[in-house]
Amino acid sequence: MAAHHELMGGKLHVYKRENSTYWQCSTFLGGKNHRVSTKEDSLALAKDFAEDWS
Template structure:
């Protein structure tokens, strides 16, 4: 995870570190036994500390109101789908057809939905996806 340089803030609740070959600081923290990580997008340690503190406080607030994401993500489900789709369509769909589905997942759906927990993907999120790309007018 880090190249040895690590700083702890907020009573050792948040760790700041740099990844190898990166000039930017990242932060990590644990809430209720689950590890969270984020990039501060900062090169200065002082600025990174401020960003990490705000990030951690936001995590605590999300946890307090039950908004902290959990469960399998769309990315995990998509990976499983790719494997299973190839198996269940074997002999009935061409490899080009199967690759088309994989490409659409990779190019269009994963960038938008990849990190979202499955239980949070609703018809509203689908509408947001379509309006985000100008495919449907916003209601």
């Protein structure tokens, strides 16, 4: 994992995979890990997407 950022007190994660231009976001909720691509290459826009998604 090339880059990793935590949001919302560590409950939400924004990260970039090595072979991707897009940021991903994930959270652990209800005993399951949920992940989705933000389809953003800007970290600031990816963080905004992740906060709205969670």
